[in-house]
Amino acid sequence: MDAERRRVIVDTDTAGDDTQAILLSLLSDRATVEGLTMVAGNVEFEYEVENAKYTLQLAGREDVPVYEGAEEPLLKEHEYADYVHGEGGLGGDRFPDTGIDSADDHAVDFILDTVRESPGEVSLLCIGPLTNIALALKREPNLDELVDEVWIMGGAVNCLGNVIPSAEYNFWVDPDAAKLVVRDLDCHLVDWGLTVDASTFGPAEYDRIADADTPYATFFREITEPVREFTKAEQGLDGVTQPDSLAAALLFYPELRGESGTYYADVDEREGVTRGHSAVDETGMLDEEARTTVWHSADAEAFTDVMVSMLREGDPDAAVE
Amino acid sequence: MDAERRRVIVDTDTAGDDTQAILLSLLSDRATVEGLTMVAGNVEFEYEVENAKYTLQLAGREDVPVYEGAEEPLLKEHEYADYVHGEGGLGGDRFPDTGIDSADDHAVDFILDTVRESPGEVSLLCIGPLTNIALALKREPNLDELVDEVWIMGGAVNCLGNVIPSAEYNFWVDPDAAKLVVRDLDCHLVDWGLTVDASTFGPAEYDRIADADTPYATFFREITEPVREFTKAEQGLDGVTQPDSLAAALLFYPELRGESGTYYADVDEREGVTRGHSAVDETGMLDEEARTTVWHSADAEAFTDVMVSMLREGDPDAAVE
Amino acid sequence: MDAERRRVIVDTDTAGDDTQAILLSLLSDRATVEGLTMVAGNVEFEYEVENAKYTLQLAGREDVPVYEGAEEPLLKEHEYADYVHGEGGLGGDRFPDTGIDSADDHAVDFILDTVRESPGEVSLLCIGPLTNIALALKREPNLDELVDEVWIMGGAVNCLGNVIPSAEYNFWVDPDAAKLVVRDLDCHLVDWGLTVDASTFGPAEYDRIADADTPYATFFREITEPVREFTKAEQGLDGVTQPDSLAAALLFYPELRGESGTYYADVDEREGVTRGHSAVDETGMLDEEARTTVWHSADAEAFTDVMVSMLREGDPDAAVE
Amino acid sequence: MDAERRRVIVDTDTAGDDTQAILLSLLSDRATVEGLTMVAGNVEFEYEVENAKYTLQLAGREDVPVYEGAEEPLLKEHEYADYVHGEGGLGGDRFPDTGIDSADDHAVDFILDTVRESPGEVSLLCIGPLTNIALALKREPNLDELVDEVWIMGGAVNCLGNVIPSAEYNFWVDPDAAKLVVRDLDCHLVDWGLTVDASTFGPAEYDRIADADTPYATFFREITEPVREFTKAEQGLDGVTQPDSLAAALLFYPELRGESGTYYADVDEREGVTRGHSAVDETGMLDEEARTTVWHSADAEAFTDVMVSMLREGDPDAAVE
């Protein structure tokens, strides 16, 4: 069904789960990936870039261009999350370099050129800090009209965060960018709260891919293992969330989406206890313009099916047909 | 059972639901009210004081002294909530003045004198902004050791707030005081999230007191009506929360308490989008000392029973015996 | 003396005194103007652009390209200063449109292309808010090595500001940009304090150009008049500062420079009483890296001579030969 | 002239120069010291209290009561300045304990009782952080009408600070208190800028007391020496400021006062680069109510004379007669 095929740019700080979201974007017939744009986030920038390229190679899609973008947040000091993802970001620096060259242009130029060439036709799947998107906005105030949809993994909507109590990592790393983006763009938020509710893989989910020997499943196990151990050790839970994959899946498979609401949202960009906090006015108490769509629920089972089908068969779409 | 009788000072910005919490404290055999201490909050200070006295009179307890305290927050401009509670704070200024005199001492002195006289024996039930408690702390750094327990209605623990998306009213009005109190005292929090979950009176609950013609029930209906209408009009919900009564009930009736956890908590005292925000580290990600006990659940049905028994019979304890 | 001729990009929010700084850059043999880059500041963006073009036309230099850049600050709401400069920014909107087209490229691209083509050879004269420069920095982290010198009119170094007590207008309008620029670039600051000390034209200075009938002098009187009246009415002073011209003059004429020091500097980017405040550690109490050169004094008389020679003769250099 | 004799409470974090201000207050016939109130500041609280008592003993004035007050700032973590004053605060902990008992009451109660008893007759000389004064204000909103004058050593009015570039130590230690005090009280500020201009003792001033063998002069040399060495080592200057003594002298000796202005002032209470910053609107650009009187100049020579006369003769008044 060609009408459902979305053209998408994946903006990513590739480590761990970003790879799965990229794979999903590459392997699904629902998506045409125009390019990957790299942004500072989880681990050192050069690792992120190499991780993204490795993922392309794994999918046999070296033709998809990789554009390097912001290597640090808009204003804040950059803080990694490699204590979670292992050095390198894929459970240790063990994958061989691909030798793939990055594209010449800056990520922000690529984003702008692409959406200007096909106004309203290309969506942004944002699964890292929002620095590139914010810079694109500063260069093109009409970005909102030029893009199709903007889907963001980020924020902790009226729930506990993950990097500090009051914030989720992507918003926290570059809160200035996040503030700008939710202020000036209509966005879809797949936030940390939904991630925990609908994308946590525990023993039951692991079991479904434990014996799969496809390269995808092997890769998944390798990169997920250290995060799983980290979570067990630190939080006593045997479960790993798939936030970026969930964002990708909700973008490409509307049948997975549950309830949503569109609200006024703001982000606290200040240093301190609420850095990166997403203030989402779910009851309209502030009487401000509502333009951020928050996804409150998702079909967790179907999401797992999509992921398992992707990892076992290389065919995520099979699960929803 | 005398051992369960708690000596308590009720620190209150008396409007609406504060009156019910005070009534509960006065009418239950589980509590001995040492005095009421008044603090700036919901409505104009003089109305608050008069509301508190009216409540004492209604219960025939003019012997309980009323101490006036802070008439404005520690540092912030004072902002009322009389759009919720009606002018005067009891659904309009309709109740006659009592003629009861306030006690001579300042609320802070009364608190300090009382706990110093009976170290470890008197609890604080804080159902308004925390200005008085903060000032008591500044005057007596060892307050923590002098009080029995400190129960606070305040905060919005990793959930939507009520005055702004990121904060609950009591913490928001005097965030500096709230910050100080959760930093320097072991507290029990009955937050806005629990309030919504476990203390919302809807049509079913109203029905149980609709035909009661005791003065208590009449009073309740009179003060609750405008809030109920406000909530219906503004939020499309037929339900009114009883936050202060719930805090009182959980303090006096341990049998109503559900799950709790003790966490590190902080309050954002800065102006702006997160003023009064309570950051509660439920998973220990910050590795800070945990001293704030948050109540996650309560027996809502038993709480309703207590309230109904109080309003219909003047005997809240009957419901739990 | 060709060695002294500086290649310069003038980054400007053209209103009032910016025009004189541009004229100085165009008319002096000490400078080769590579282009003007426009940034949001004093008045509406389209007025600024037209003002800049009018100034080029006045100097017969329509060959100098005008590049449009950021039309609003990095993060903050844009606030004009047209109460000072008159609507339009040149004492009212009275000058005819020039019909000059802006160049195609974005100001930030022009800056980057130029300095990359001639590394170390082009200086930046920044006489507006620093949004464009900050965006250039975000696109090219090595900007510091690519530019020759960066001269900025901005900040209020340990002295009273002009838009609020604690800040100068250019830093205040886009404090995020200013923070970034002083953090990541070696800069020369011509701050508000020096401006008041060394560039205030009072009756004596006005007298020297009162009877000049060159187009430059006529233009100067027309644009300065409303500011002069504003200052008289608001502050009771008959004097107008020439901050942007002073910055240009100090860049091009080293013989006008007085004492300077190089210090650690930071800018407060937060909203509130210190938005745009420049914290300059003149005594090294913070032990941070010193990279901001603050000019403490200048030869005010020689500066006046340069300006008068420019306005009367169209030859600023004559005054220093 | 008895009419000129001022009744004063000295609120002090006694270390270094505080002792001289206290001595001046005790030894001048222009002042009657009602009591000393101690506040957290320069060094550990117990040292401060002992330093104050030692000073009383030196002057033979053990009859003056010492009231202990706030042992930490209103909200901020307490940070000492003992790197300046030496451990103990008087150039090392070398002075013997006095055995003098502190008064029973809390400093805040003493302040309130005193001014309530003699409304309009007692002035406050505040030469430490303003915590006690702020607490007094919170307990007595009408404090402004009850005190005679309030003189404060604090702030850095549109000039470089001393603890960070943007702030002076007393305001920086408890910025919340300073904000409250300048907002709610008419104050006289003797700021850091004036201190540097008019109270710096260099070699010439030291020479005048070098050979004096009075206990006062000996004491002065002992406590000033370490500060002098610190200043030489850190800042390359042979000079020590006498901020607290200058504030005392300007209060008691109007003949030493120079120019002043009354302005709107605010203090930044937030953590960060401008913590404790005093924003003083010297040109009225904010159109807010002016109630802070800033002293811009003083008779430095006469001030030195007063100090020398005090140290050599024990008679400060002799210098101005």
Ligand SMILES: [Ca+2]
């Ligand atoms: Ca990611």
Ligand SMILES: [Ca+2]
């Ligand atoms: Ca209340």
Ligand SMILES: [Ca+2]
């Ligand atoms: Ca300008």
Ligand SMILES: [Ca+2]
């Ligand atoms: Ca002091």
